[in-house]
Amino acid sequence: MAEATIKRVCVIGAGTMGAGIAAQIANAGVPVLLLDIAPKDGDNRNAIAEGAVKKMLKTDPAPFMGKRPAKLVETGNIEDDLGKVAECDWVVEAIIERLDIKQNLYAKLEEVRKDGTAVSSNTSTIPLEQLTDGRSDSFKRDFLITHFFNPPRYMRLIELVAGPKTNPDTLEMVREFVDRKLGKTPVDAEDSPGFIANRIGTFWIQQAVNSAFDMGMTVEEVDEIGGKPMGVPKTGIFGLIDLIGIDLMPHLMKSLTSTLPKDDWYQKIARSEPLIEEMIESGYTGRKGKGGFYTMEKGEDGKRTKMAKDLKSGEYRAAARPGLVYGSAAKGDLGKLISMKGKVGEYAWSVLGPTLSYAASIVPEATATVVGVDDAMKLGYNWKTGPFEMIDNIGAAKLVERLEADDLPVPEILKMAGDRSFYRIEDGKRQYLGTDGEYHDIERAEGVLLLEDIKLSSKPIMANGSAALWDIGDGVVALEFTGKMNALDEQVMKLIQKAIPVVKKDYKAFVVYNEGSNFSAGANLGLAMFALNIAAWSEVEKSIKGGQDAYKALKYAPFPVVSAPAGMALGGGCEICLNSDAIQSHAETYIGLVECGVGIIPGWGGCGEFISRWKDNKRHPAGPMPAVSKAFETISTATVAKSAAEAKELGFLRSDDGITMNRDRLLYDAKQRALAMVDGYTAPEKLEYRLPGPSGKAALELAVDSFHKQGKATAHDVTVAGELAYVLTGGDTDITEIVTEAEMLKLERDAFMRLIRNPKTQARIEHMLETGKPLRN
Known part of the structure; x- marks a missing residue:
């Protein structure tokens, strides 16, 4: 495809905008050369570009999606390294908004760039016609404006402006790249002041x-x-x-x-x-x-x-x-x-x-x-x-x-x-009124599949107050959460159980997906608090058991299941991903098991599944204790990955799970991933664990006690961490014994119920519902 022709990019200008653009290109896994002027003082002629990268590694919100992308940024200066532009397929100019300085740079670029290398300006104020004044026809054919919005990682818009001589192939090459690789939505703008x-x-x-x-x-x-x-x-x-x-x-x-x-x-x-x-x-x-x-x-x-x-x-x-x-x-x-x-x-x-x-x-x-x-x-x-x-x-x-x-x-x-x-x-299509007075279909780019479009011409296969199941074509269904913040409750679990035999009979594969701002904020705490207030302990335990049963039924169903999270995927939202055959994640997914923050532990199979992820991680030491320690460290601190790339580093995503940069392409990619698994699919084998038992629990508690003495953990943090350690180490079993998945789920369920009865946990839940912030008690 066209985007494959851009294999290396040069960004000139290491200010906030230029550096941010370079970071997003690196986030896409593409090598990028970042150039700026050589400083007048000092021996390091690359100091400005190098300083920009160092600053971005400390910036919050982070321009980089992890530490690895930063290694794809090569730094240099315009005076010494402009010749390296010959190795690049696209040059992005993001320097000061002064026409004379930009034109002077373009004159130098014309001497070193290869024919066909796209050159674009990130300007938002200077007309394209003025920018290319005095340049050759060859340069004008490869020139366009690519107006990013700040911060480049998080803002999806990019305005594309082509000149009268811009080569349509060059424009299409850049459009494909910013769409598929950088995750932007390109909008065509005319060469008018301020664009759109x-x-x-x-x-x-x-x-x-x-x-x-x-x-x-x-x-x-x-x-x-x-x-x-x-x-x-x-x-x-x-x-x-x-x-x-x-x-x-x-x-x-x-x-x-x-x-x-x-x-x-x-x-x-x-x-x-x-x-x-x-x-x-x-x-x-x-x-x-x-x-x-x-x-x-x-x-x-x-x-x-x-x-x-x-x-x-x-x-x-x-x-x-x-x-x-x-x-x-x-x-x-x-x-x-x-x-x-x-x-x-x-x-x-x-x-x-x-x-x-x-x-x-x-x-x-x-x-x-x-x-x-x-x-x-x-x-x-x-x-x-x-x-x-x-x-x-x-x-x-x-x-x-x-x-x-x-x-x-x-x-x-x-x-x-x-x-x-x-x-x-x-006729099931969204249309817009054109300047010609006629209505026209809104066309989607190839590889874009949206649930909002599917809903225009179909009804759900089944639905209730918290979830719906949609036919998304080619024998694949999509489970959509529909409650507030896509919170998960008993209705979601019932629909999952009801859907499985239907999908088994009439469909090939199952995708978990929605188009809310967040995939799921986790379990519905409001319903949980209501049950606690009336001491309906049996109902709470029934809810935990129902979630475990639904997730495991989905995991062991006779068809592939792919979760496609975007935005927050927390608690139970994370657990449904962990119980899936594969994950196709949007790049901006913030996933984590955050239950300890409200005084409980993961209750829908997250503990066992997360240990299993670390046990299978070939880059991690073998044996039961390293996997348990890693799971304990991540869950007890309610760590949330700040990107899908970081989610791989933290173990929430496997190394072969997919990442989609453009949000509009996520459902299509997840569907293709699921279809690719259909032929010869067999459900996974039931998990079994060898866990370190009481000695392992003691080692984990020792670390927590140290944090408590340093004032980094509260008294209730110690209680919650103790219950989590008990579950993750297998309870009272010995390392020589096998812990079955059913036994692991019971350990998880029992610890959850002990914690939910604790008044300090209830205070945490109530505080979270009232303020949206964790209580440190």
Whole structure:
């Protein structure tokens, strides 16, 4: 495929953005050359690039998915090492946003690069036509803009801009690579100022800030109205500015006002506020500075209080919770939100009206379709819905009516839509309204399979309140968790047991997958707490036994089972993965057995399965104690892998488990993995263990006791760790005896029940439910 032709990449510019791009390329397993200028002082001419790599290894959130990818980054400097570009298939320029400096670099690149090597700029402000001015036709054929979003590892959007002379094969080669290897969603943009996301996003933030000052709003009111109710990040407006850096605002304003036409709407609203200028000058630039519109202040009692900036006085005061938005308006009904009486509706409209009008005005100038606009804002700014999806929420005709009443611009595409929606479902396919006035199917790239598309034309094979089973084609089914946070409960276990005979009879393979933000946060603690409050111990034990039975039934079913996690896969979510034949994991999977954090131990087979993983790990010492020690260390500390790559290092994934970089390709890859296992499939043999017994338990407890004496473990940590050690070492059995899987499950179940009756465990569970944070008791 096209992406295979990019085998080595050079990134020029080791600033935050360039270094982050290099890290993501290395995360994909591709060697990358990172170059920057040679420093004027010192003997190490590669110091800047080397320093960038060292810094990234300490940065949180981490640009690298583990320590191994960092070894794929070769560092150098532009003066000595530019000739190495000849060995690369793609060069990414991510240097300072100055046209003269970029053009000077391109002149040097033209002398050393081989014909066919793609060259792209990460610029977000300079037109492509200006960048390539003076370059040869050969250079122009291989040149494009690849606008990544920061941080490159975590933001899925990449805007692709091709010039009139860009070779379509070069564009396709880069598109395939950033999609399949880097996990990005490429969106085609035109060579217009700010492209798509930053143009709309900058307008939105500017309009929101202007209205806040003009209407005398507080920062808390603005963030409540302009946050979750609008379907944008829960930080709201001022919280987002604090996150990205207040000092970035004037730079964005300057770049857009200098490149946009004088009659562009943004030119009319672009303005600075004295308070904001003063904050920047005094170092209050947001989270990276002394503080921002919000800050934390420590009182005399040592407690930290969230403070908010008063936009009138410029002083900080204790942050408030306004509680102004309620009902359906608080849950994303935008029509209700902009119609609410008083300042809520007025402020919401003052932001949404102009922003949606402006977003509609840049089609097709900035991108050809409404889908491009919506994808850009959802992937680049983390909006829950894109501008045209928001317009459908309000109603295009109603929006036009209100824009006209307020004498605001009505773009042609809104007039053309009339009373039609911009998206519709037709014959089981999602369609969008084009600029030609006709509806067109939304086409998926080859290798993209989404459950949301399958749902448009089919119904589940079976479903209940917590799970559903879907036919995803070719004889494969997908189990979807559907509860809040995809939490697992008795209903999920019942559906698994019910599904197995159906799949055995009519299908070939089974995939565990969903399209929530998180695969599963684990067992439903709310239901567990309810049972504890009424002392329904038999029901709790029944739930534990039911989970064990369901997971083991799935493990030993006569068909292959592949789990496809993405996001958090914790506790029971991790355990269903461990009980699968194989795992096809999204790169951004955060998996772990976290039960000890709430005072319990894994109860659905996780203990035995995790020992088995380490016992089978050929890179790990043989014998019962090393595997038990590793399992104990990981489970007792509730360690969570921060990527799928790290999950392999921690033993949650096997060395041959698959990793998918692009989230949209995960289901397809998992399905193909399952189908590849069908021919000749036999269920695994039942596990048996040789465990170290009481002597092994004593050794593990000795380590915990040491941590307790150092103040690194609480009294209840010691209790929980003791029960975990008892299970992992096989209870009272001797190393000469075989511990069967059934016996291991009973040890796990009994220890779980002893802990769940402990008041300190119950306090931990209650605290987690109330605060979302672990209790250290």
